[in-house]
Amino acid sequence: MAAPGPAADSLRHRWTVGLRYAGEPNFYGFGKFLPTVGYQWRPRWEVEVGGAYRNNRYEGSATGFTVDGKQLDYQYHGQTRWTVVPVRVRYTLTRRAERRLQFDALGGVALSFGRNSWEQIELENAVETYRYQAQARSFYGLVGLGLGGRYGLGPSRRLELAAEWTLHQQLVHRFRPDYGTNRSRFGPVGYWGLGLRYKL
Numbered sequence: 001m002a003a004p005g006p007a008a009d010s011l012r013h014r015w016t017v018g019l020r021y022a023g024e025p026n027f028y029g030f031g032k033f034l035p036t037v038g039y040q041w042r043p044r045w046e047v048e049v050g051g052a053y054r055n056n057r058y059e060g061s062a063t064g065f066t067v068d069g070k071q072l073d074y075q076y077h078g079q080t081r082w083t084v085v086p087v088r089v090r091y092t093l094t095r096r097a098e099r100r101l102q103f104d105a106l107g108g109v110a111l112s113f114g115r116n117s118w119e120q121i122e123l124e125n126a127v128e129t130y131r132y133q134a135q136a137r138s139f140y141g142l143v144g145l146g147l148g149g150r151y152g153l154g155p156s157r158r159l160e161l162a163a164e165w166t167l168h169q170q171l172v173h174r175f176r177p178d179y180g181t182n183r184s185r186f187g188p189v190g191y192w193g194l195g196l197r198y199k200l
Contacts, residue, residue: 013158013199014040020050020162020195034086038197044092048108049085056080071125078118086110088144100157104148106166114138141172150197158199165192 016038038048059077066072088108094101115137122130146166153159169188 015200016040016046016048016197017200018048018162018195018197020193022191022193034084034193034195036195036197038090043097046090046092047087048090049087051086052082052084054080054082073123073126074120075123076118076120078116080114080116082112082114084110084112086144090148100152102150102152104150104164106144106146106148106164108144110140110142110144110168112138112140112142114140137176139172139174140170142168142170144168148193160197160199161195162197163192163194165190 016036018036018038020034020036021032022034034050034052036048036050038046040046057077057079059075061076062074064072064074086108087110088106091105091107093103093105115135117135118133120130120132121128144166146164148162148164150160150162153161167188167190
């Protein structure tokens, strides 16, 4: 008997794991490398969930002098943490499952959570005269639509090279404390992605 081909295996390997290098804009808080897990519940339908976390720290200092010769030193440091969870559906446009090259329509939502904290210190002649601390939280909700292509590698084609282009529109933006920016909107913004997928 002949071994099952890609068409017969289309629902045999329902689970997919992948790693995508995403070019999303930085102000959305997306991680550059995004691990994903997918599940194919119909021959041409698949749902995909991803997740990424980013933790950036920054610090700096500056020195100045007053007109009477006093030295002023400024120090600041902060931390920015982002978590993003994209959920999307992949619909295969190519009718023949045995083809090595497949094309998909993509659509879904992404939720992004951020937390910022920073501190500023002012010293006069090495004596602390001022200290300021603050924290803020952000939430973004986006919807995206796009097109993608997959190319099966090897005889089994279970390993795929995937590329995509997606247009994102921000629907929700919440920023606390409210500095008057919580009604701002970004988008529509296009981005590209490139990654590998493996069918389990």
